[in-house]
Amino acid sequence: MADVEMKEPGGGRHQGTKSKKLSTRIDMTPMVDVAFLLITFFMLTTTLQKPKTMNLYLPEDVKNPEEQNKVKESQALTIILGKNHQVYYYYGTGQEPNERMYKTTFANKGGIRDVIINKWNSVIKNSGGRDSLVAIIKPMNDAAYEDVVNMLDEMNINGVQKYALVDSIYDFERNLMNQADQNPVPDPTLSGQ
Amino acid sequence: MPKVKLPRKSTAIDMTPMVDVAFLLLTFFMLTTKFKPNDPVTIVTPSSISTKLLPESNIAMILIGKDGRVFFDLDNKFKKQQLMSDFNSQYHLGLTKDQINSYAIGGPVGVPIKMLPQLLNVPADQRNAFPQPGIPIDSANNELDQWIKYTLNVNNGNPNLQFVIKADDNTKYEVVKQVLKTLKANHLNKLHLVTNLKPIPPGTAAWREQQAASGGANASTNKQQ
Numbered sequence: 001m002a003d004v005e006m007k008e009p010g011g012g013r014h015q016g017t018k019s020k021k022l023s024t025r026i027d028m029t030p031m032v033d034v035a036f037l038l039i040t041f042f043m044l045t046t047t048l049q050k051p052k053t054m055n056l057y058l059p060e061d062v063k064n065p066e067e068q069n070k071v072k073e074s075q076a077l078t079i080i081l082g083k084n085h086q087v088y089y090y091y092g093t094g095q096e097p098n099e100r101m102y103k104t105t106f107a108n109k110g111g112i113r114d115v116i117i118n119k120w121n122s123v124i125k126n127s128g129g130r131d132s133l134v135a136i137i138k139p140m141n142d143a144a145y146e147d148v149v150n151m152l153d154e155m156n157i158n159g160v161q162k163y164a165l166v167d168s169i170y171d172f173e174r175n176l177m178n179q180a181d182q183n184p185v186p187d188p189t190l191s192g193q
Numbered sequence: 194m195p196k197v198k199l200p201r202k203s204t205a206i207d208m209t210p211m212v213d214v215a216f217l218l219l220t221f222f223m224l225t226t227k228f229k230p231n232d233p234v235t236i237v238t239p240s241s242i243s244t245k246l247l248p249e250s251n252i253a254m255i256l257i258g259k260d261g262r263v264f265f266d267l268d269n270k271f272k273k274q275q276l277m278s279d280f281n282s283q284y285h286l287g288l289t290k291d292q293i294n295s296y297a298i299g300g301p302v303g304v305p306i307k308m309l310p311q312l313l314n315v316p317a318d319q320r321n322a323f324p325q326p327g328i329p330i331d332s333a334n335n336e337l338d339q340w341i342k343y344t345l346n347v348n349n350g351n352p353n354l355q356f357v358i359k360a361d362d363n364t365k366y367e368v369v370k371q372v373l374k375t376l377k378a379n380h381l382n383k384l385h386l387v388t389n390l391k392p393i394p395p396g397t398a399a400w401r402e403q404q405a406a407s408g409g410a411n412a413s414t415n416k417q418q
Contacts, residue, residue, distance in 0.1 A: 028208040035215040042222030050227070053357065053385035054243040058377050081366070108394055117397075139366040145257070146362035148369065149239040149386060157242060159398030167370055 054152065059164065075123050075131040079112065080173060081143040081151060087112050088177050091119065091189075093136060094170060101176035102187040106150055116158045118190060135163040138173075231300050233321045234258035236361045240391035242399060247387060251353040253344050255337070256301050259361035261368040262327030264303035265340045273297040275347040276340075277309075286310050303327040306336055330371045338375050345379065359387040 073092040080088040080101075089112065090101045105111045120133045135155060139148050148165070155163045236256060256264040267273050274297040281288045284306050292313040296302070299317035302309070303325040315323050330337045341356075348354045356376060360369055376384060393400045 028212055032208055032212055032215060035212065035219055039215060039219050039222060042219070042226050046222055046226040051238070051247045051387050052241070052243055052390050053245050053247050054241045054388050055245065056358075056384045056386055058373060058382040058384065060380070060382060061377060113394075113397070139370075141365065141367035141370070143366040144362060145360045145364040145366060145369050146239040148366055149241060149388060152386075153241040153243070153388075157394060157397045157399045159402070165373075167374075 054149065054156075056152065056165075071134045071136075072131060074126065076134050076136060077116065077119050078136045078138065078173075079151060080169065080177065081137070081139040081147045082177065083140065083142040083144075085144065085147055087147075087151075088180055089115060090176065094173065099172075099176060100185065101173075101180040103180045103184050104187075106147070112151075113154060113158065114190060115187065116154065116160065120158065120160070122189070132162060133160055135160050136166050137163060138166050138169055140169060231321065232256060233264060233301060233303065233325055234260075234262060234361075236359055237363075238359060238387050238389055239362050241386075241388040242391060242393045243388060244390065245385075247357065247385070248355050251348075251351065252355050252357050252385075253341075254301065254357045254359055255372055256303075257358070257360035257364050257368055257372065258327070259363040261365060262303055262325065263330055263337060263368070263372065264301040264325070265328055265337065266301035267344060270297045272344075272347050276343050279343050279347065280306060280309065288313060305329055306339065330368070330375065332371075335375060337372065338378065341375065341379050341381070355383075355385055356381050357385045357387060 071093055073095055076091070076093045078090055078093060082088060085106060087104045087106065088101050089104065090099045092099060102115075104115060116133070116135070123131050123133050137148070137151050139151075152163075152165070234256060236258060250268060252268050254266045254268070256266070258264070267276065274293055277288065277293045277296045280286060281293065286306070286309055288310055292310065295313050295317050296309075299320050302312060302320075304312050305326070305328070308326075312320065312323055312325065328337050328340065329335065345354075358369070358372065373384075393403055
């Protein structure tokens, strides 16, 4: 029984009961722990960059081929996207038989961008500013989607307003592609650069 | 020589400023966060210079994985619910109310319509583990066309409905071509392609335009001053 200590209520000092002043400081370490844990969680799960989108306008299918807009051979540039990020192109729409196909890449310098800029300038110069460049983009079935988007983006980068995504690839184009693969020739119009 | 006694300093530091900063950051991340979409396929989108944001609402998204599997999703739960009950009555799928609701709260799905009951038996949060073969898109059995037609139907002519294509870098164009063809057949000619932002290469037409725009803005502010 001696263990039990009983405080006698009347036993203490009577004058001026001073309550012991407790410190207002608390240990914040656990709170900080939780806060940083949550920060880490949100930082890892968040996607700061909202996804962007690129608009794509598809042409309405025209039943009658005569209703389609005609593109002048002199203002057209046909680009074919092959597999393994290969880019083939020729000037014109393929109506004239003496086309020559060239092979290039997506490289920033000496790639398809230079071809577009070069052709763009020559179309404006030759027509006195009346015509603008029309790009025809033909992706092959085994072209990567990335290349298609890059090509469409290249149109936006170079300010080409008129371009079309076309599906049909003609036999002569396949032949020309084979030729360009076997003995590639440099594009003579680019030699000035 | 008397020993010099250094006063022992307390190792406790005042953590209040650190807590302030920590909570500030926490608030920032909590408010700005938008959770990564839980897609059944990992899709690495290509990059473009376009700065247009993905529309917030009224979107129908077609996802194409790099293996060519096609998935479909709407952002509106009520429209999804309606779409699934239309499918249910049209194809006699025998779905329960719970299964339809489970579809509405779940993510994109990519199974043939006949497989939907099987897929919707799986709880929404475990559905990504279910092997989904993708929505058939070949011209003989183009179910994506059905998804699009029913989506247009439940949105009955809502002009704000936008179709978004989210495809992987390495998706073959063949699949994309078929999807575009299907959309075109439904007279959906204005599409959005999900891309990442990449910087405009200097020296190009778009770059000059941007320079002119920012230069013009500076000039006008200078004038005001």
